[in-house]
Amino acid sequence: MATPLSLSSLFTSRLNTTTPSSVFPIQRRRRIILVTSSAGGGKPTILVAEKLGQAGIDLLKKYANVDCSYDLSLEELCTKISLCDALIVRSGTKVGRDVFESSRGRLKVVGRAGVGIDNVDLAAATEYGCLVVNAPTANTVAAAEHGIALLTSMARNVAQADASIKAGKWMRNKYVGVSLVGKTLAVLGFGKVGSEVARRARGLGMHVITHDPYAPADRARAIGVELVSFEVAISTADFISLHLPLTAATSKMLNDETFARMKKGVRIVNVARGGVIDEEALLRALDSGIVAQAALDVFTVEPPVKDNKLVLHENVTATPHLGASTMEAQEGVAIEVAEAVVGALRGELAATAVNAPMVPPEVMRELKPYVVLAEKLGRLAVQLVTGGSGVYAVKVTYASSRAPDDLDTRLLRAMVIKGLIEPISSVFINLVNSDYIAKQRGVKISEERMVLDGTPANPIEYITVRIANVESRFASALSESGEIKVEGRVKQGVPSLTKVGLFGVDVSLEGSVILCRQVDQPGMIGKVASILGDENVNVSFMSVGRIAPGQQAVMAIGVDEQPSKETLKKIEDISAIEEFVFLKL
Ligand SMILES: NC(=O)c1ccc[n+]([C@@H]2O[C@H](COP(=O)([O-])OP(=O)(O)OC[C@H]3O[C@@H](n4cnc5c(N)ncnc54)[C@H](O)[C@@H]3O)[C@@H](O)[C@H]2O)c1
Numbered sequence: 001m002a003t004p005l006s007l008s009s010l011f012t013s014r015l016n017t018t019t020p021s022s023v024f025p026i027q028r029r030r031r032i033i034l035v036t037s038s039a040g041g042g043k044p045t046i047l048v049a050e051k052l053g054q055a056g057i058d059l060l061k062k063y064a065n066v067d068c069s070y071d072l073s074l075e076e077l078c079t080k081i082s083l084c085d086a087l088i089v090r091s092g093t094k095v096g097r098d099v100f101e102s103s104r105g106r107l108k109v110v111g112r113a114g115v116g117i118d119n120v121d122l123a124a125a126t127e128y129g130c131l132v133v134n135a136p137t138a139n140t141v142a143a144a145e146h147g148i149a150l151l152t153s154m155a156r157n158v159a160q161a162d163a164s165i166k167a168g169k170w171m172r173n174k175y176v177g178v179s180l181v182g183k184t185l186a187v188l189g190f191g192k193v194g195s196e197v198a199r200r201a202r203g204l205g206m207h208v209i210t211h212d213p214y215a216p217a218d219r220a221r222a223i224g225v226e227l228v229s230f231e232v233a234i235s236t237a238d239f240i241s242l243h244l245p246l247t248a249a250t251s252k253m254l255n256d257e258t259f260a261r262m263k264k265g266v267r268i269v270n271v272a273r274g275g276v277i278d279e280e281a282l283l284r285a286l287d288s289g290i291v292a293q294a295a296l297d298v299f300t301v302e303p304p305v306k307d308n309k310l311v312l313h314e315n316v317t318a319t320p321h322l323g324a325s326t327m328e329a330q331e332g333v334a335i336e337v338a339e340a341v342v343g344a345l346r347g348e349l350a351a352t353a354v355n356a357p358m359v360p361p362e363v364m365r366e367l368k369p370y371v372v373l374a375e376k377l378g379r380l381a382v383q384l385v386t387g388g389s390g391v392y393a394v395k396v397t398y399a400s401s402r403a404p405d406d407l408d409t410r411l412l413r414a415m416v417i418k419g420l421i422e423p424i425s426s427v428f429i430n431l432v433n434s435d436y437i438a439k440q441r442g443v444k445i446s447e448e449r450m451v452l453d454g455t456p457a458n459p460i461e462y463i464t465v466r467i468a469n470v471e472s473r474f475a476s477a478l479s480e481s482g483e484i485k486v487e488g489r490v491k492q493g494v495p496s497l498t499k500v501g502l503f504g505v506d507v508s509l510e511g512s513v514i515l516c517r518q519v520d521q522p523g524m525i526g527k528v529a530s531i532l533g534d535e536n537v538n539v540s541f542m543s544v545g546r547i548a549p550g551q552q553a554v555m556a557i558g559v560d561e562q563p564s565k566e567t568l569k570k571i572e573d574i575s576a577i578e579e580f581v582f583l584k585l
């Protein structure tokens with residue numbers, strides 16, 4: 001497997017700022033989010049708030065200080081979280097907005113050791129730039145097996161008969177069950193667990209139908225399952241098994257109305273999420289006999305309140321959210337989530353990220369210098385805006401000879417946004433929250449692909465960043481249509497500035513840049529170089545771009561250190577220099 005490329009700048013870098021924050025419209029100042037690799041620069045701290053398989057803990061301990069503290073109250077969690085870089089939970093811990101707020105920006109990743117992320121406030125995580133990763137595959141078989149266990153034990157009254165015999169009774173007539181063979185099972189949600197349940201139920205001789213608007217028909221056909229509408233599924237099934245995520249669309253999907261449309265005597269299995277069923281409606285349906293039996297592993301409130309009528313109902317088989325609880329699944333999810341969390345803390349993008357785009361390592365490796373270029377162009381462009389102008393519209397153009405669908409620009413867009421917004425605010429921007437922050441600030445980012453002729457040796461030839469409808473501190477940075485325009489390329493692996501407004505320049509984007517507009521005349525480079533040399537400021541690059549000999553020219557000077565104010569003033573005071581700006585990268 002290829003080693004994932006570290007993109008720690010996406011998660012960690014912050015530079016000092018010089019541009020006034022009034023550049024952006026509507027500044028709702030957010031709390032400063034400090035993002036450091038760990039407090040004090042040592043090992044990061046990972047809070048494991050629910051029992052996690054030992055293999056996962058061992059893996060975490062190789063990289064971090066691991067604090068295993070279970071059964072924390074919300075208050076205790078909020079107190080601890082400000083000292084933690086990562087948090088790992090199962091389904092029993094609510095990770096709400098208050099947790100992200102209390103972390104004061106230190107929390108960089110939440111790992112969910114399982115599939116369902118309905119206990120994590122994803123919107124708040126994204127807003128706070130916190131990556132959320134889960135372990136989506138390791139407990140699939142366990143959940144499917146538990147679904148089948150509930151289906152078969154419900155049909156044969158195993159739990160009720162067991163309780164009865166333990167109570168000293170011998171009730172053979174009471175616990176006559178129903179057979180599964182030839183019966184119709186409707187699987188609602190044909191994802192990982194649903195399809196494994198379907199496959200097993202086929203093996204039991206059941207006729208399996210499924211409803212899932214997003215599932216491909218050929219996948220269903222391949223295991224002998226028919227994809228049907230929701231209506232057909234619920235009205236023709238003898239058994240219904242739920243395998244949906246809990247979302248706004250699936251919440252209380254089974255309710256009084258839908259129970260009324262089911263076959264009388266239907267049997268329901270739920271190993272998905274309690275909230276998919278209106279539990280009071282289920283109770284009514286059980287009491288009226290519409291639903292003959294239910295087998296429930298999950299509940300709207302977990303654990304359910306004492307004396308919960310559903311749990312105590314004689315036709316209900318209940319288990320305490322055990323779907324993922326096998327030795328094998330718990331070791332599996334522990335390793336899956338530990339690897340994702342450690343990777344994210346190292347600045348890698350996790351393949352199981354829930355609130356960030358997944359970019360394969362080979363794409364990241366190829367885009368790495370362009371990622372740096374994109375951020376620096378954003379950073380340069382925004383520093384060219386006159387304080388007080390509002391930045392509302394930014395256009396990013398990627399010129400490439402690759403086919404339009406052969407270039408993933410999400411990473412680049414995120415970095416342009418990072419470059420644009422971080423220098424003028426206290427907000428930390430990463431791949432997780434970049435689009436959210438841009439939108440929140442009223443900055444519309446549009447992207448354009450320019451397809452060039454030729455062989456695509458490089459993924460991108462050049463990137464242009466334009467800011468429309470603003471005034472510039474450096475008028476020469478304006479294009480013909482009045483936008484601030486900067487353009488850059490990657491030259492021999494080094495991000496370089498190649499155009500400012502209409503002027504072609506050539507300066508590597510390292511350190512800082514001085515831009516001067518001057519009347520083109522001999523000796524200018526020497527004059528500026530000697531002023532900088534007098535102060536021991538190392539010049540890394542100098543380049544002059546002009547429209548025509550003897551006319552105006554733009555000189556771009558790359559410097560390693562920031563010159564003193566006096567030195568900058570001396571350059572500005574050279575009589576041929578008409579405009580001057582110092583930009584930090
Ligand atoms: N009880 C447990 O311990 C346990 C264990 C694992 C998973 N789960 C739960 O099981 C559920 C399924 O997990 P999974 O890993 O199969 O997830 P998955 O994402 O692989 O599958 C979910 C499927 O539901 C479908 N779906 C979404 N909205 C739908 C709708 N409105 N109607 C019909 N189908 C819809 C999706 O298209 C997807 O195919 C989740 O809720 C998960 O949290 C519970």
Ligand SMILES: O=C(O)[C@H](O)COP(=O)(O)O
Pocket residue numbers: 090091092113114115116117139321322323324325
């Ligand atoms: O969504 C899941 O992965 C399951 O519901 C398992 O939850 P658990 O980790 O709390 O057992």
